Amino acid sequence: MKLSEGVEWGLHCVSVLAGLPSGATLPTKTLAEYHGLSETYLSKHLQALTNARIIESVPGPRGGYRLLRLPEEITLLEIVEAIDGREPLFRCTEIRQRGPLACEASAQAYRLPCGIHVAMARAEKAWREALKTQTLADIVNQYTQDVDPQQQQRRNQWMSERLRSAPKKS
Amino acid sequence: MKLSEGVEWGLHCVSVLAGLPSGATLPTKTLAEYHGLSETYLSKHLQALTNARIIESVPGPRGGYRLLRLPEEITLLEIVEAIDGREPLFRCTEIRQRGPLACEASAQAYRLPCGIHVAMARAEKAWREALKTQTLADIVNQYTQDVDPQQQQRRNQWMSERLRSAPKKS
DNA sequence: GGATGAATACTCGGATATTTATTGTCCGAGTCATCCTGG
DNA sequence: CCAGGATGACTCGGACAATAAATATCCGAGTATTCATCC
Numbered sequence: 001m002k003l004s005e006g007v008e009w010g011l012h013c014v015s016v017l018a019g020l021p022s023g024a025t026l027p028t029k030t031l032a033e034y035h036g037l038s039e040t041y042l043s044k045h046l047q048a049l050t051n052a053r054i055i056e057s058v059p060g061p062r063g064g065y066r067l068l069r070l071p072e073e074i075t076l077l078e079i080v081e082a083i084d085g086r087e088p089l090f091r092c093t094e095i096r097q098r099g100p101l102a103c104e105a106s107a108q109a110y111r112l113p114c115g116i117h118v119a120m121a122r123a124e125k126a127w128r129e130a131l132k133t134q135t136l137a138d139i140v141n142q143y144t145q146d147v148d149p150q151q152q153q154r155r156n157q158w159m160s161e162r163l164r165s166a167p168k169k170s
Numbered sequence: 171m172k173l174s175e176g177v178e179w180g181l182h183c184v185s186v187l188a189g190l191p192s193g194a195t196l197p198t199k200t201l202a203e204y205h206g207l208s209e210t211y212l213s214k215h216l217q218a219l220t221n222a223r224i225i226e227s228v229p230g231p232r233g234g235y236r237l238l239r240l241p242e243e244i245t246l247l248e249i250v251e252a253i254d255g256r257e258p259l260f261r262c263t264e265i266r267q268r269g270p271l272a273c274e275a276s277a278q279a280y281r282l283p284c285g286i287h288v289a290m291a292r293a294e295k296a297w298r299e300a301l302k303t304q305t306l307a308d309i310v311n312q313y314t315q316d317v318d319p320q321q322q323q324r325r326n327q328w329m330s331e332r333l334r335s336a337p338k339k340s
Numbered sequence: 341g342g343a344t345g346a347a348t349a350c351t352c353g354g355a356t357a358t359t360t361a362t363t364g365t366c367c368g369a370g371t372c373a374t375c376c377t378g379g
Numbered sequence: 380c381c382a383g384g385a386t387g388a389c390t391c392g393g394a395c396a397a398t399a400a401a402t403a404t405c406c407g408a409g410t411a412t413t414c415a416t417c418c
Contacts (some may be wrong), residue, residue, distance in 0.1 A: 002361095003171050003260050004401070011286045012265055027351065036268030041403050047353065060410035061350045076289060089173050095182055098206030101324050109321045115312040116181045119246060123300035130293035142285040151279045154271050171401095174362070197390065211364050217392065230371035231389045 003084055006045040009037055010083045011076070011139070013046065016159070017055060018071040018140050024163045025064030034158070045083050052082030062164045071140055077131035089124050092117035173254055176215040179207055180253045181246070181309070183216065186329070187225060188241040188310050194333045195234030204328070215253050222252030232334045241310055247301035259294050262287035 013031050020026065028046060032039035046065055049055045056068045067074070092114050096102065144152070183201050190196065198216055202209035216235055219225045226238045237244070262284050266272065314322070 001171060001173050001254050001259065002257065005261075005263065006402090007260065008263060008265065008286070011290075015286065029351090034269045034271070035265045036270075036272075037265065038403065040405075043352075044354095044403085050352090057352060058410095059350095059352055059408095061348095061412055063351045063410080065352090076293070084171050087172065089171065090177065091172060091175075093175065093178060095178065095205045095207065099204045100206075101204070101321070101328055102206075104324070105321050106318065109318040112316045115309050115316060116178070116185065118312070119304050119309060120181075122304070123246070123297050126300040127293050127297035130296040134289050134292070139285050139289060142288070146282045146285060148276065148279040151271070151275050154274070158271055176363085199390090208364065210366075213391075214364085214393095220391090227391060228371095229369095229389095229391055231373055231387095233371080233390045235391090 001089075003080070006041075006048075006083045007080055009035065009042055010045050010049055010079055013042070013065075014049065014055065014067065014074070014079060014136060015139050015143065017065060017067050018136050019156070020066065020159065020163055021165075023066065024165055025058050025066040026159070026163055027064040030064075030159075030162045048083050049079070052078065054078055054082055058164075064164055071137035072135055074136040075132045076134045076136070076139075077128055079136070080131055088121070089127075090117070090120035092120075171259075173250070176211075176218075176253045177250055179205065179212055180215050180219055180249055183212070183235075184219065184225065184237065184244070184249060184306060185309050185313065187235060187237050188306050189313075189326070190236065190329065190333055191335075193236065194335055195228050195232075195236040196329070196333055197234040200234070200329075200332045218253050219249070222248065224248055224252055228334075234334055241307035242305055244306040245302045246304045246306070246309075247298055249306075250301055258291070259297075260287070260290035262290075 012035055016031065016034065017026065028043045029039055031037075031046070032042045035042075046055065046057075050057050050065070053068055054074055055065045057063070057065055094110075094114065096114055097105075097110055182205055186201065186204065187196065198213045199209055201207075201216075202212045205212075216225065216227075220227050220235070223238055224244055225235045227233070227235055264280075264284065266284055267275075267280055
């Protein structure tokens with residue numbers, strides 16, 4: 001099992017968008033070029049982020065994507081779920097109710113949830129909580145601290161040459 | 171993304187094996203029949219559990235599978251990893267090093283790990299830790315507490331009619 | 341010169357192929373139990 | 380009646396297809412810009 005690669009793409013893209021001036025947008029083409037990704041496939045994931053109301057799209061020439069909320073208000077869990085889906089990792093199919101003995105069992109024998117299901121859900125909750133407590137702002141701050149300042153400046157320069165200022169708020 | 175269904179199958183099967191008398195075995199056929207599963211496909215997963223040294227196989231007639239260790243010494247993480255693989259959920263492909271700016275960047279610009287990779291790994295560790303702190307014995311105990319005693323007895327009866335006593339320890 | 345209108349280029353959005361991973365199946369190798377034969 | 384050996388049936392083990400999901404791509408809908416034309 002593995003997470004979709006789109007999750008990685010999405011996380012990097014929203015991190016870039018978080019670093020832009022307020023209201024500014026970047027088109028798919030620029031985001032794809034910067035990361036060396038397929039433009040058309042990245043578009044699919046940016047759509048998913050748009051549907052999840054994490055980013056918003058500005059159509060037409062000079063259009064693009066920008067964050068819909070502040071980085072502090074966007075958790076990593078939201079981004080992961082937007083791209084990879086909201087369904088649980090472990091899906092209990094109730095195989096305890098499928099054997100030959102299950103047919104004879106009283107109805108109330110299965111009123112309590114499956115213990116295995118509970119145990120797996122517990123671990124999954126820990127994962128989601130860990131993702132929920134980390135926001136996009138944390139990622140950006142870490143980037144600012146860790147990455148070579150010269151490299152940061154190069155990125156800002158490159159981005160500023162390609163970003164589009166927003167005409168107005170939606 | 172979803173975990174393999176085989177994880178659910180494996181968890182239920184080892185739970186059943188944990189309830190057997192010491193040394194007794196059950197063949198794939200019985201385990202599959204009890205849960206209403208495909209015998210051949212379940213066999214594949216039991217193989218994986220064998221390779222992970224969680225259960226062991228006894229070949230030949232009157233053969234089958236049995237736990238290789240005590241339930242207290244088998245964590246859920248081991249079972250999950252045995253079937254679903256030990257690779258991480260999130261795989262950082264270092265796309266930060268793939269853009270046009272990355273080529274010009276100094277080598278030491280990427281000495282520190284990718285912040286997104288770190289954040290995702292943190293969540294994943296929480297998931298693994300939660301699985302690691304729960305053992306097979308916990309599952310069995312919960313089952314003993316929750317499930318209708320009459321149903322438990324029916325299961326024990328059904329199993330005792332099909333289990334094979336172990337000739338000797340390996 | 342300014343305003344209006346149509347044409348245009350660029351953007352996102354969803355529907356459509358291709359590749360990979362998961363799911364499911366089959367047949368062969370090995371082993372213990374059973375049965376038959378001989379002492 | 381007991382021991383030995385060959386036979387046979389049952390088990391696991393890994394190699395081989397079918398299905399589902401993820402990956403990658405293409406073309407159409409919509410919009411702000413731009414340019415030409417008219418007033």
